[in-house]
């Protein structure tokens with residue numbers, strides 16, 4: 001039954017129904033009961049919903065399932081480990097340093113600052129790189145909704161991924177058994193990276209640092225590093241107490257009897273419990289609540305799934321096909337290998353056609369996860385989107401001062417070599433598309449609809465007041 005039919009029969013009934021759209025509408029209905037503005041408005045709204053629902057169905061976008069739940073004890077262990085700098089060789093860097101809740105589970109930096117910082121326990125713009133240290137070559141991604149069983153890969157280049165029923169990773173045969181998900185496998189690696197958490201040979205040799213994890217005898221020996229970390233945890237009562245220790249509570253065993261995979265599994269349990277939300281306006285809409293999104297958000301969604309074809313890559317329930325594309329993003333920093341560039345997925349597969357390709361990010365809570373792209377090249381969401389719509393121009397006119405956090409330190413490293421820029425543009429997977437200012441505004445409204453309500457408060461509530469090692473916890477800002 002449409003509003004139109006009702007209004008023709010009984011203007012008063014229309015008026016009552018229209019109260020939910022505001023009193024102003026009500027008077028309009030009364031003033032011209034037949035072909036009223038309110039009517040138009042309502043049927044437009046309906047047809048917007050009809051078109052959008054059809055698109056979502058066609059694109060296989062469903063209400064998100066946040067994944068299996070873990071025991072409270074497992075999550076508590078994971079939370080302690082996530083915030084405890086004890087997992088870094090020099091005791092100055094935790095997972096939370098680069099994935100801080102109040103920074104949208106990132107670090108607000110374009111490129112991260114790992115161990116050896118001169119400002120330990122400070123995150124955000126105030127964290128500074130230590131003398132002679134390198135920036136982490138890529139942007140720290142957000143950790144939202146990673147517990148969903150739909151995730152098949154981790155990292156910008158998917159170097160951890162499910163393949164033929166098992167999980168492949170850079171550790172190859174060294175990867176211990178018992179890691180159930182790519183997310184748990186991922187957590188094995190930050191502690192083994194010299195720049196991120198482990199530290200350097202110089203740190204090992206520095207008697208003040210007491211960094212046994214960076215022992216060069218363990219270089220290339222991942223199981224050795226993981227064991228050294230479990231030995232460290234065994235020394236800390238909060239983790240190792242045989243009655244009250246966090247490991248006993250979660251596993252019934254002390255750290256001495258467990259491998260680092262038990263820590264990684266707990267870290268994954270914490271990440272997926274703490275940072276998974278299914279109540280953004282978009283997620284509520286997917287559950288069937290047609291009033292959860294505003295009309296501008298619905299118009300933006302129609303552009304996303306229709307005319308602009310964002311959904312050809314940001315597809316399905318996770319808003320990513322988990323495949324890799326070259327968007328001709330400006331290159332800067334030290335790069336990932338001797339080339340001084342970051343060739344992305346190519347470094348995993350060695351296939352020429354994978355050069356400069358990075359995994360499509362899922363976009364939930366994207367309004368809170370700046371800076372954007374695999375190297376944090378764009379600070380503004382509108383510019384990150386605009387880059388897709390004219391990649392060549394955006395690359396050639398890239399304004400480091402405007403966009404790049406750490407511009408002062410990184411501006412000089414921006415690759416301007418013609419041959420590289422030409423290569424990036426020639427092989428790009430996105431082509432120029434025209435968009436009107438009003439459409440961009442609707443698209444940005446749709447991005448807002450991907451953000452969970454009260455997200456700041458919910459994120460902050462995941463920060464513990466202390467960690468078992470007694471080391472200081474990261475804090476946000478100055």
Ligand code: HEC
Nearest residue numbers: 094095098112113114138139140141154155156187190196
């Ligand atoms: C020094 C900064 C830093 C620290 C410390 C750090 N990470 Fe990260 N994290 C990153 C960066 C950078 C990436 C992306 C690397 C890449 O894709 O090559 C990343 C990627 C990830 C991802 C993959 C997300 C995705 O969508 O693919 C997860 C999950 C994650 N980190 C969890 C952790 C955990 C758990 C810890 C602690 C054990 C940790 N990180 C410590 C910077 C850091």
Ligand code: HEC
Nearest residue numbers: 308309310313325327329358359360361372373374385429
């Ligand atoms: C050809 C595939 C493709 C299409 C089409 C596409 N994207 Fe992307 N998008 C990507 C990839 C890949 C990245 C990451 C690129 C990188 O970091 O090198 C990305 C990054 C983003 C980011 C930054 C997210 C973050 O966390 O860093 C946003 C926002 C975004 N896309 C929105 C859109 C919108 C809106 C559209 C439609 C106008 C769109 N995308 C169309 C592949 C695509």
